[in-house]
Amino acid sequence: MIENLFKFIVFPGFIFSSTMGLLAGWFDRKITARLQWRVGPPWYQNFMDIAKLFLKETLMPRGASKAIFFSMPIFAIAGATLASTIILAINQAPESTFVGDLIVVVYLMIIPALALMLGGFASGNPLASLGGSREMKLMLSYELPFLLALVVPIARANYSIQLGSIITYQASHGPIFFSVSGVLSFVVMLFCIQAKLGLTPFDMAEAETEIVSGPYIDYSGKALAMLKIAKAILTFALPVLLITLYFGGIKFTVNGVLIGILQYVLILLLMVVIKNTNPRVRIDQAVRFFWRIPTVLAILAVVLVYLKF
Amino acid sequence: MGIKEKILTKSLNVFHLSSGSCNNCDIEIIDCLTPRYDIERFGMVLVGSIKHADVLLCTGSSNRLAIPIIKELYEQMPKPGFVVAFGSCGASRGLFKDSYNTGKPIDEIIPVDMYIPGCPPRPEAIIAGLVKLIGKLTAKPSLRGR
Numbered sequence: 199m200i201e202n203l204f205k206f207i208v209f210p211g212f213i214f215s216s217t218m219g220l221l222a223g224w225f226d227r228k229i230t231a232r233l234q235w236r237v238g239p240p241w242y243q244n245f246m247d248i249a250k251l252f253l254k255e256t257l258m259p260r261g262a263s264k265a266i267f268f269s270m271p272i273f274a275i276a277g278a279t280l281a282s283t284i285i286l287a288i289n290q291a292p293e294s295t296f297v298g299d300l301i302v303v304v305y306l307m308i309i310p311a312l313a314l315m316l317g318g319f320a321s322g323n324p325l326a327s328l329g330g331s332r333e334m335k336l337m338l339s340y341e342l343p344f345l346l347a348l349v350v351p352i353a354r355a356n357y358s359i360q361l362g363s364i365i366t367y368q369a370s371h372g373p374i375f376f377s378v379s380g381v382l383s384f385v386v387m388l389f390c391i392q393a394k395l396g397l398t399p400f401d402m403a404e405a406e407t408e409i410v411s412g413p414y415i416d417y418s419g420k421a422l423a424m425l426k427i428a429k430a431i432l433t434f435a436l437p438v439l440l441i442t443l444y445f446g447g448i449k450f451t452v453n454g455v456l457i458g459i460l461q462y463v464l465i466l467l468l469m470v471v472i473k474n475t476n477p478r479v480r481i482d483q484a485v486r487f488f489w490r491i492p493t494v495l496a497i498l499a500v501v502l503v504y505l506k507f
Numbered sequence: 508m509g510i511k512e513k514i515l516t517k518s519l520n521v522f523h524l525s526s527g528s529c530n531n532c533d534i535e536i537i538d539c540l541t542p543r544y545d546i547e548r549f550g551m552v553l554v555g556s557i558k559h560a561d562v563l564l565c566t567g568s569s570n571r572l573a574i575p576i577i578k579e580l581y582e583q584m585p586k587p588g589f590v591v592a593f594g595s596c597g598a599s600r601g602l603f604k605d606s607y608n609t610g611k612p613i614d615e616i617i618p619v620d621m622y623i624p625g626c627p628p629r630p631e632a633i634i635a636g637l638v639k640l641i642g643k644l645t646a647k648p649s650l651r652g653r
Binding site: 227231234235236237238239240242243246247249250253254255256257406407410411414415416417418419422 | 511514515517518520541542545547548550554555556558559561583585586587
């Protein structure tokens, strides 16, 4: 019990994941700045942002439904933390896996988006409702290719829906990424993660310049800080999930951790470069894109994995 | 200098309100985000929602229609928050002092912490003004709940 609480709160749970996530957020901002020939913020900038939000007043908009508005950031942070904890704890000890943990992680990762959506609707702001409805449509569009692409590592690891057995399979047979179906489903996953994190080609739900941050618009102070931490944890957890599924996970030795950090930074860099070189698409374009190209690619990958490519 | 002020001044999120300006000040604010001046170095970013902001940057001559909006936005800003009157019009209504539709300057509507004069102020002047705002905040013994 105490050990599980330690795992959830300190390592690899809340404190560790949020620290890494905020550092990843700084990396995102710094690379964006360098790509635009700017200097960019110092490394502690995101920590300062969160600390500042905890010092500020938390306002409740008139006409908002108070219980939902203030409970949703807690749900978001809890879901993201639990997902991150499960992924990292199983990376640390693959034998601690349980049946269906991959499905649990996938569902837990939906919770932050769902919470953000409901919080936006509860605030009663028309722009937040617009952002929430866009978030919902975006979820409908990216979940289909995401789940289809997830079939590839599962089928490779002898139809096992356990993260631990996917890791042990890759330890003996080499990473899933080094096969045609692996590459295809990795590319699909990358698009879906871009949408899950709300990075630029698919950030129409929280478009700063268009609907002034969408569901976030009426959040302030501590509630906003919690939503930001939840997003930071997801920024950390989703690339780690990709590493786990396609590159054999992170081994907790010196070399293993260094290779894991390298892989994580490369995936994050790829995402940031995609973010900076693409304009925001409309929601209908996003739905059309996800249901055509990544879905077809994912189906192709599933067929290929069936033919043992 | 307390830790609170230090944290607050390291991460000032700026909300930009145009209370009837000629759009010239607004263009100069965007200049501060460009590679040459880059105020994100100091942790300052422009935010879209007043609920995320620490600084209300008020440009323009505060005409009659804008006065209730300025008041409402000041009340919606989570405290501690600060107000910067931007440009000659923001500081004193400038050219439009005797106009029929500019009733009061901004500092008679809401408490103003810092003035950045100029028509429009150069980006250097904006950065100098924001640095002075940081200096003023950190010199305060406490933030007085504002």
